[in-house]
Amino acid sequence: MRIGFIGLGVMGFPMAGHLAKAGHELSVFNRSPDKALRFAALHGARAAESPAEAARGAEMLVLCVGNDDDVRQVVHEALEHLAKGAVIVDHTTTSARLAREMADRAESLGIAFVDAPVSGGQAGAENGVLTVMAGGAEGAFARAEPVMGAYAKTIRRIGASGDGQLAKMVNQIAIAGLVQGLAEAAMFAKSAGIDTDAVLEAVSQGAAGSWQMNNRWKTMVEGKFEFGFAVDWMRKDLGIALDEARSNGAKLPVAALVDQFYAEVQSMGGRRWDTSSLAARLSRDS
Amino acid sequence: MRIGFIGLGVMGFPMAGHLAKAGHELSVFNRSPDKALRFAALHGARAAESPAEAARGAEMLVLCVGNDDDVRQVVHEALEHLAKGAVIVDHTTTSARLAREMADRAESLGIAFVDAPVSGGQAGAENGVLTVMAGGAEGAFARAEPVMGAYAKTIRRIGASGDGQLAKMVNQIAIAGLVQGLAEAAMFAKSAGIDTDAVLEAVSQGAAGSWQMNNRWKTMVEGKFEFGFAVDWMRKDLGIALDEARSNGAKLPVAALVDQFYAEVQSMGGRRWDTSSLAARLSRDS
Numbered sequence: 001m002r003i004g005f006i007g008l009g010v011m012g013f014p015m016a017g018h019l020a021k022a023g024h025e026l027s028v029f030n031r032s033p034d035k036a037l038r039f040a041a042l043h044g045a046r047a048a049e050s051p052a053e054a055a056r057g058a059e060m061l062v063l064c065v066g067n068d069d070d071v072r073q074v075v076h077e078a079l080e081h082l083a084k085g086a087v088i089v090d091h092t093t094t095s096a097r098l099a100r101e102m103a104d105r106a107e108s109l110g111i112a113f114v115d116a117p118v119s120g121g122q123a124g125a126e127n128g129v130l131t132v133m134a135g136g137a138e139g140a141f142a143r144a145e146p147v148m149g150a151y152a153k154t155i156r157r158i159g160a161s162g163d164g165q166l167a168k169m170v171n172q173i174a175i176a177g178l179v180q181g182l183a184e185a186a187m188f189a190k191s192a193g194i195d196t197d198a199v200l201e202a203v204s205q206g207a208a209g210s211w212q213m214n215n216r217w218k219t220m221v222e223g224k225f226e227f228g229f230a231v232d233w234m235r236k237d238l239g240i241a242l243d244e245a246r247s248n249g250a251k252l253p254v255a256a257l258v259d260q261f262y263a264e265v266q267s268m269g270g271r272r273w274d275t276s277s278l279a280a281r282l283s284r285d286s
Numbered sequence: 287m288r289i290g291f292i293g294l295g296v297m298g299f300p301m302a303g304h305l306a307k308a309g310h311e312l313s314v315f316n317r318s319p320d321k322a323l324r325f326a327a328l329h330g331a332r333a334a335e336s337p338a339e340a341a342r343g344a345e346m347l348v349l350c351v352g353n354d355d356d357v358r359q360v361v362h363e364a365l366e367h368l369a370k371g372a373v374i375v376d377h378t379t380t381s382a383r384l385a386r387e388m389a390d391r392a393e394s395l396g397i398a399f400v401d402a403p404v405s406g407g408q409a410g411a412e413n414g415v416l417t418v419m420a421g422g423a424e425g426a427f428a429r430a431e432p433v434m435g436a437y438a439k440t441i442r443r444i445g446a447s448g449d450g451q452l453a454k455m456v457n458q459i460a461i462a463g464l465v466q467g468l469a470e471a472a473m474f475a476k477s478a479g480i481d482t483d484a485v486l487e488a489v490s491q492g493a494a495g496s497w498q499m500n501n502r503w504k505t506m507v508e509g510k511f512e513f514g515f516a517v518d519w520m521r522k523d524l525g526i527a528l529d530e531a532r533s534n535g536a537k538l539p540v541a542a543l544v545d546q547f548y549a550e551v552q553s554m555g556g557r558r559w560d561t562s563s564l565a566a567r568l569s570r571d572s
Contacts, residue, residue, distance in 0.1 A: 156488040174494040177467015185460035191536035202442040210496035250477035
């Protein structure tokens with residue numbers, strides 16, 4: 001399939017690579033052109049000089065950019081250049097409102113728009129095992145799903161446009177409380193001076209168990225915070241969720257508090273640390 | 287083995303039952319005697335009329351009572367009646383200080399004391415698959431371990447006296463943040479009006495995944511809160527953890543906040559609801 005791919009960051013670069021390996025004909029654009037040139041050289045793809053050029057004649061346009069404004073700008077530039085009946089798949093984490101706005105705008109030109117935020121991080125992108133939470137028309141999703149299979153293991157359509165973004169917010173809200181609870185537990189164990197490996201073995205299989213406990217307990221105890229999703233990105237995502245909650249009436253007392261804790265981690269120099277660095281904040285004076 | 291068993295509540299009754307089925311010679315005591323009589327009738331055990339009688343000549347004394355004061359009182363009454371070299375195994379969740387105090391006191395009479403709080407709840411006790419987090423001397427633990435195997439699947443010695451209790455605190459601290467985060471996520475999903483089953487499928491295998499998500503998401507969404515560990519007991523356990531943190535210097539901002547949320551659940555009439563009822567608190571005005 002002829003695919004335009006926009007945004008070759010830590011996620012987009014390996015995701016586009018999986019599409020190239022799957023045999024798709026790619027035209028890639030990135031704001032800083034060196035990445036597009038490197039990608040083109042590595043995978044024999046075309047390095048486009050603008051979103052419009054990446055979109056020209058493409059049956060699918062895949063976005064992996066930074067935020068709502070980036071998506072709006074790229075769609076604005078690309079929309080009229082796409083092939084008739086094309087599908088835009090947006091892997092950016094954005095507001096649900098933006099997803100609905102883009103879907104409406106695309107539809108008026110006969111183009112489908114699927115909001116498709118991912119989880120699984122850089123490792124998931126590199127290993128092609130991401131999770132995709134999608135929103136949009138069933139037909140458009142059905143066309144996009146096999147293509148996304150090149151880099152995703154779990155692909156679920158949650159519902160209409162925006163619902164993929166709402167599911168991603170659910171994911172980040174759950175993680176906020178979970179990681180803070182785990183950080184408090186791990187730092188308590190250290191303060192108490194008990195054998196943290198024995199504790200992990202005892203508690204990880206029961207009601208306190210989680211992916212985060214299995215994967216981040218030991219690194220939290222060791223004070224290592226370079227394993228994935230950065231604090232700056234988590235704050236962006238929590239900001240989107242808190243904003244959505246302001247309009248749908250949901251109460252997020254701990255997610256809001258943890259967002260503030262991440263602000264403290266940022267001011268500790270931890271903007272690029274991973275989300276488990278809440279533990280560093282707890283242990284900083286001790 | 288000749289075993290005294292004290293405390294036939296929702297946990298102790300089925301645990302003692304597993305010991306009886308394993309062939310041990312049991313003498314059981316419960317504050318309200320009807321339970322001891324019922325147990326004796328059911329399992330052919332002896333119903334003792336006091337902790338001292340339950341302890342008389344026993345090689346092991348197992349406790350499953352309410353709190354620090356209960357343990358202190360029972361040990362005071364039972365200690366001098368135990369067989370020489372006996373082991374006391376205390377499954378009550380208590381302070382670590384109480385465990386060390388009891389271990390010292392027992393040791394002065396040649397008796398071993400193992401603090402051995404459990405997780406896994408009523409279902410875990412009934413099915414004999416509890417997790418035990420133990421503290422105490424290695425020799426005493428080695429003697430107690432095969433006996434506890436009658437009702438526990440995972441049995442770990444964490445370290446010296448009190449360390450089992452500290453591990454249980456770690457477990458409850460982790461659960462506090464985790465369950466609140468999950469409750470916020472589930473109630474957000476409801477407020478957003480998205481398909482909560484599809485969201486669960488999409489997010490439960492990734493970085494937001496947990497035992498709580500697998501087992502409590504659906505019941506939270508349905509507003510059902512009768513699945514296990516009661517809010518009153520969670521508040522007792524969090525109180526112990528917060529007290530310990532006051533002395534070891536650990537910071538527990540979210541565990542402290544969630545403890546206050548549980549106080550609100552209590553005043554909503556939820557003293558016997560399970561810990562996932564944090565979701566009821568979030569949704570009460572909507």
